Amino acid sequence: MASDPGRCILHLDLDAFFAAVEQRDKPSLRGRPVVVGGLGARGVVSTASYEARVFGARSAMPMSEARRRCPAGTAFLSGRYEAYRTTSRVVMEILRSRSPLVEQVSVDEAYVDLAAAEDPPGWEEGRLEAWCSDLLAQIQDATGGLTASVGVATSKMMAKLASEMDKPAGTTVVRPGEELGVLHPLPVRAVAGVGPATAARLRTFGVETVGDLARVSESDLVAIFGTAQGTSLHRLARAQDERPVVVEREAKSISSEETFETDVTDRAVLESELARLAEGLSRRLTGASLFARTITVKARHHDFSTVTRSASLPFATGDPAVILREGLHLLGGLDVSQGLRLLGLGVSGLTAHAQEELALDGVLLHPEVLPELPDVVSVGPGTGSVPGLLERREPALAGRRPGGWSTGQDVAHEQHGAGWVWGSGRGRVTVRFEGPGTPPGPVRTFAADDPELSPAPPPAW
């Protein structure tokens, strides 16, 4: 059976979300191409506004290429993630007010189980569409004009595909029984879990569309792709997708990484960076009341080849010094002579309780004696357990941290009021004075260290 008419799932996707928030908060950008993403040498595009997409700018595209494609007058902004999160929360609350079963997939995307709603809209022609249009109007009203696209269908996969069919600000309903007619003409990439690699492999078998895929036997798919992916492909090609809407999932890993502006060969710099990453991870673990047993170091070489090295501790920890020492140990085993373009640190094997003691041969060993064991790190306060690291750290990072002002950032000036950073460099920063409530004002340039200029929180929504 391709569909269960008892299930009714809505997928909502905020249109060009980051760029739309920027255009909302900066009236001078409305109607103009806006690209949000990394502005450094190695940045990529997070979101391009629809005006920028006309010129070919796309998510995940190198920023350098987006700059080549887009005309003068395009705004290239680094993100204001606080503002995006704030607006996201507003939208998710609206969804949760409509049904208790809301699965937030990302900052701009969510599934809603409409069958679980207090007053389910049902499949009736017209009524469901009106329900969706009311939802979109409520979102637009509460967010200062942001638009979203929604799809409603009997499964997550079909709902997501439906939401993509009429963007932006569209509503598409795939009613029970209509699934295969919609699904089969689409390219295989439409199936959840089919990316470039799988699509290329399927193409070698002459499979281009989902309809083609549905004609391949399950045993052939399992032989080619393995049990999990093979059976999944077979089912999804028939629109059989029972995945439930899951309100909350427990985190399995936490990681943090940085791509350097230029490749780094200096181990002192890498170790300082690792310390910074370890401290950040520790803070996030503490914030989530979690502890981790496995530490993973990730390194991307100059040629973009990527390796990971991981090690599991006999106990769970949240201590930055423990995470760092294990990370340093793993990093020590890597060849960095050709230079690293990226260094990352991650933790997994998360548990809610610290277990900083371990049973070995029936004897309980406490952290204090762990240093005597090979390959087991010490437990000590802060980064003090790595001699000299803090001292080395600041000079090593001097001149490397971005510092200063980032384009798009919200600021306040004592005389001129609220604005945002239009551009910066050479010790100067240019600010445009405007906000969601105030029309485009003047552009003024200040010294980057002007004491009257300070970072400001994003406008509230």
Add this chain to the structure above:
DNA sequence: TCTGGGGTCCTAGGACCC
């Protein structure tokens, strides 16, 4: 100035235990 950052899931081989 090619290629971010945060995740999830799966596979495969080896260790180790029963």
Add this chain to the structure above:
DNA sequence: TCTGGGGTCCTAGGACCC
């Protein structure tokens, strides 16, 4: 002891998603 097999944990890498 010519020798099998299941289960689980660990590590490394790959594919995919937003």
